[in-house]
Amino acid sequence: MIRLIGQKNSNINTIKQYGNRQLNKFRKQLSLQLMVLPGILFLIIFCYVPMFGNVIAFKDYSITDGILNSPWAGFKYFSQVFSDDDFYLTMRNTIGMSSVKFVFTFIIPVIFAIMLNEIPFLKFKKFVQTGSYLPHFLSYVVVATIWMVFLDPKGLVNTILLNTGIIKSPVEFLAESRLFWWIGTFIDCWKETGWNAIIYIAAIAGISPELYEAAITDGASRIKRIMHITLPSISNTVIVLLILNIGNLLNGGPVGSNFDQSYLLGNVFNRDTSYVVQNYIVNIGLNQMRYSFSTAVSCILSVISLILVIAANYGSKKVANRSIF
Amino acid sequence: MAIYKKTYEDIIIDVLSISIALIVLVTTLYPIYYCFIYSFNEGTDAAIGSLYLLPRKFTFSNYATVLRQKSLFLSFAMTVARTLAGTLTSVLFTAVVSYGLSKKHLMFRKTYMMIGIVTLYFSGGLVPNYLLLKQLHLLNNFLVYIIPSLLSFFNVLLFIAFFSELPEALEESARIDGARNITLFLKIVLPLSAPTMATIALFNGVGHWNDWFAPAFYITNEKLITLPAILMRIMSLASAQQEMQKHVHNSVPTTTPESIRYATLVVAIAPITLVYPFIQKYFVKGMMVGSIKA
Numbered sequence: 001m002i003r004l005i006g007q008k009n010s011n012i013n014t015i016k017q018y019g020n021r022q023l024n025k026f027r028k029q030l031s032l033q034l035m036v037l038p039g040i041l042f043l044i045i046f047c048y049v050p051m052f053g054n055v056i057a058f059k060d061y062s063i064t065d066g067i068l069n070s071p072w073a074g075f076k077y078f079s080q081v082f083s084d085d086d087f088y089l090t091m092r093n094t095i096g097m098s099s100v101k102f103v104f105t106f107i108i109p110v111i112f113a114i115m116l117n118e119i120p121f122l123k124f125k126k127f128v129q130t131g132s133y134l135p136h137f138l139s140y141v142v143v144a145t146i147w148m149v150f151l152d153p154k155g156l157v158n159t160i161l162l163n164t165g166i167i168k169s170p171v172e173f174l175a176e177s178r179l180f181w182w183i184g185t186f187i188d189c190w191k192e193t194g195w196n197a198i199i200y201i202a203a204i205a206g207i208s209p210e211l212y213e214a215a216i217t218d219g220a221s222r223i224k225r226i227m228h229i230t231l232p233s234i235s236n237t238v239i240v241l242l243i244l245n246i247g248n249l250l251n252g253g254p255v256g257s258n259f260d261q262s263y264l265l266g267n268v269f270n271r272d273t274s275y276v277v278q279n280y281i282v283n284i285g286l287n288q289m290r291y292s293f294s295t296a297v298s299c300i301l302s303v304i305s306l307i308l309v310i311a312a313n314y315g316s317k318k319v320a321n322r323s324i325f
Numbered sequence: 326m327a328i329y330k331k332t333y334e335d336i337i338i339d340v341l342s343i344s345i346a347l348i349v350l351v352t353t354l355y356p357i358y359y360c361f362i363y364s365f366n367e368g369t370d371a372a373i374g375s376l377y378l379l380p381r382k383f384t385f386s387n388y389a390t391v392l393r394q395k396s397l398f399l400s401f402a403m404t405v406a407r408t409l410a411g412t413l414t415s416v417l418f419t420a421v422v423s424y425g426l427s428k429k430h431l432m433f434r435k436t437y438m439m440i441g442i443v444t445l446y447f448s449g450g451l452v453p454n455y456l457l458l459k460q461l462h463l464l465n466n467f468l469v470y471i472i473p474s475l476l477s478f479f480n481v482l483l484f485i486a487f488f489s490e491l492p493e494a495l496e497e498s499a500r501i502d503g504a505r506n507i508t509l510f511l512k513i514v515l516p517l518s519a520p521t522m523a524t525i526a527l528f529n530g531v532g533h534w535n536d537w538f539a540p541a542f543y544i545t546n547e548k549l550i551t552l553p554a555i556l557m558r559i560m561s562l563a564s565a566q567q568e569m570q571k572h573v574h575n576s577v578p579t580t581t582p583e584s585i586r587y588a589t590l591v592v593a594i595a596p597i598t599l600v601y602p603f604i605q606k607y608f609v610k611g612m613m614v615g616s617i618k619a
Contacts, residue, residue, distance in 0.1 A: 026432055031506040032425045033432070039422030040437055042476050043444055050449020050457050057450075067456070112349065118342040128346045132353050133605055137597045139535030141553045145560045145590060146356050149583075156359070190353065198609055222338045264560065285452045286542055298450030309446070 057296040077296040087297065090280040093273055094250055094258060097181045102253035104185045106245065109193050109254075110238060113200035114230055118222070129201065132194025140257065144264035147187050148174065175269035183265070184274075188255040196254055199241065203234040243316045247309035250301060251278070277301055357594060364388070364591045368584030382579075387588035390580050396547065397555055401592065404551040407470040408533040415475050416526045420518065422476065423484030424510050441478040458543060469543045470533070470551075480525050487521045488514065524607045534597065552593050559586050 026033065057077055059070040081087050112132075119125040135143065150156050151173035158170045173179055207229065215225050245254045252258035259278035266274035277297065285294030331339075363371050364387050366380040391397055426437060449457075454473075455464075463469040491514065499509050515522075537553035544550055559582075 022432070029428075029431065029506075032428055035421045035425035035506075035510075036431065036437055039418070039425075039476055039481070040440055042418075043440055043478065046457070046473055046476075047444040047448065048440075050453035051447055053449050053453025053456060056453065056456075067453075115342045115345055118338055119346055120339055121343075124343070124346070128350050130602065130605060131350050134357065134598065134601060135353060137531055137535075137601050138357075138594060139537060139553045139556070141537045141556045141560070142535075142590060142593055145556060145586070146360065148560060149586075150356055150359075190356075193349070194353065221332070222334050264557070281451050282542070286455060291452045291456070295450045295452045298452070302447075302450070306446075 054295055054299055054302075056292050057299045059292060061292045061295075073292065077292045078300070080293060081296050081300065086275070086280060087277075089272075090275050090277040093262075094276045094278075097184055097258060097273070097276060098249050098252050100181045101185045101188055101255065101258075102245070102249055105188045105192060105196070105254050106242065108189050109196035110200055110234070112193050113197040113204060113234075114226060116197070116201060117204045117230065118226070129194065129197075132197070134194075135191040136195035138191070140260035141264060143187060143191055144260070147183075147190075148265065151183065172269075174265060174267065177270040177272040177274070180265075180270045180273040184252075184257070184261045187261065188252070188257055191257075192255045199237060200234055203237040204230060207233045239316070239319070243312045246312035247305060249308055250305055357598070360587050360590050360594065363584060364587040366584070367579040368581030369579045371584055372581055384579065387580050387584045388592075390585055391588045391592060396550075397552075397589065397592075399548065400550050400552050400555045403467075403549060404534060404553075407467070407551060408530050411471045411474060411533045412526050412530040414471060415529050416522050418475050419477075419480045419525065420484055420515065420522060421510070423481045424488055424514060426481065427485045427488035441481060444478050455542075464543050465546050465549065467549055470536075470539055474529075474532070480529075483525065484518070484521060487518055491517060520607075524610060527604055527607055531597065556589060556593055559589060 053067055056067055056070065058073060058075070059067070060073045060076075061067065061070045065071075116125055116129060119128070152158070153170040153172050157173070158167075161167045162170065171179075173183060211229050211233075212225060215229060220228065241254075248254065248256050250258070252261070258276045259282070262274050262276040262279040263282070266279065278301075281294050281298050281301070284290045284297070362378070362380045363376060365383055365385075366376060367382040367384045368387060370376075370382045425431060426434065426441075428434075431437075458464050458469060458473065463472060495513065496509060499513055504512065535553060536551075537557055540549070540551045540554035541557060544554070
């Protein structure tokens with residue numbers, strides 16, 4: 001019995017010693033800790049609090065009661081969302097618009113990079129590359145305004161199409177709902193092709209010139225060299241970026257501009273195709289102040305995005321034998 | 326290579342790649358260029374149309390009208406203030422936090438990193454964010470531009486990657502000389518990491534300059550509104566007209582709402598267009614580092 005107590009005491013002593021040592025260590029690196037802790041506190045307030053704030057999707061949120069004291073509502077808001085026509089409309093538009101955008105805004109930069117590599121004049125190549133970044137640095141408001149002006153019935157695009165005889169009468173591009181997804185895709189390509197091509201251009205620059213020289217001595221033609229050297233050399237980069245971007249699919253693919261376009265270029269005439277989920281969330285959340293309902297929609301969106309990320313990760317493990325996380 | 330003779334295929338591909346590049350270049354830059362020439366042309370004259378390459382009737386009156394608008398001038402100043410303050414605080418804060426996290430012997434380092442990494446994959450919805458800002462009295466407050474974007478864990482990871490590449494001997498020797506963590510950080514690490522800081526500062530700065538969501542949804546006080554939000558209001562011609570009637574009382578007769586709109590656009594585009602050729606290589610470098618680490 002006495003031995004046991006003694007053992008217990010010594011255990012407590014070691015724990016105490018250990019604790020003291022840890023405390024000393026902590027004290028010694030106090031300045032380091034004080035550098036990090038404000039950051040962690042920031043993340044907890046500005047990332048974790050809203051993350052847990054998502055619970056209002058399951059509550060009858062009222063401003064007077066606050067998040068914690070509002071009564072639980074179960075899945076009431078989710079069933080409301082699933083019986084709302086606008087939810088299906090915006091979901092359809094989000095998936096449709098995102099898919100079109102994803103395909104084009106993903107493939108065109110690859111083609112652009114390969115093509116740029118074929119330009120024989122280095123200075124010109126650099127100039128084109130640098131010039132192609134510029135729209136990336138513009139605010140989406142600016143971009144939307146520019147294209148709104150250009151796509152106007154009296155705008156430049158219509159003038160050119162009329163003068164070349166492609167169309168007979170001016171088209172009101174932004175009032176035609178069947179055109180909206182394509183206009184969105186075009187604007188995204190205009191804004192981001194150069195920027196998104198950077199990574200492929202770098203990958204191509206990393207290809208050993210000996211490969212090309214050997215191919216030339218073997219008599220491989222230009223197209224053969226593109227197909228058999230350039231493309232396979234960048235395919236790994238392409239696959240990694242493809243996987244990374246899938247998580248962003250519902251925001252509009254690599255550019256992620258669904259909300260900007262929908263909010264800034266959408267109007268009553270093209271609403272059938274331009275109203276996307278992100279815009280719907282803002283509209284019911286901030287304009288109509290239906291907080292719980294809006295959060296329920298954004299939860300559904302996050303769950304779908306999460307599933308996409310996990311699926312992409314699984315796919316990349318299977319296909320390329322590498323995982324993102 | 327000298328023996329190699331160009332075949333027809335080579336010539337076709339050369340011509341094709343150059344012409345596609347030219348078309349891309351023109352479609353990319355012309356719309357922006359067009360805004361410039363329209364804004365320097367007399368509005369009434371430009372309304373006739375067929376203004377393509379150079380301003381026909383050169384004038385500064387559009388800019389004079391734009392800059393005389395007090396609200397616009399104020400919003401421009403607000404955008405500059407927000408960009409400078411936001412970028413500076415955010416980069417410094419990120420650097421400090423990342424320096425601490427880059428030390429392997431930091432206690433609870435794994436926990437801290439986990440806390441950070443989760444934020445890369447999960448985030449609160451729009452409404453919880455909005456309610457948080459409301460609770461913190463950040464709505465309609467200049468600080469809403471600055472505080473919520475102080476720290477992004479993605480940038481922290483970039484900084485950590487950089488800091489952990491710094492030679493340890495450097496810090497050891499400073500430590501022997503009696504420097505403490507803070508002095509070490511201020512005197513040695515910060516100056517060395519200037520290029521990384523510049524890159525992240527640029528990304529941050531452009532984000533601040535271009536952001537339109539915060540002024541549009543979190544701010545109703547006219548005095549705090551930034552340029553992108555003003556641009557949003559005059560996006561459609563009709564609203565540009567209304568806005569003009571509200572603010573511009575003594576406009577020059579040759580200006581039109583449309584020419585004013587172009588001039589406003591240029592005011593928003595110009596700062597970035599002017600500096601971007603010089604800074605774009607930092608951007609490219611930053612983008613490369615970011616994607617490799619990601």
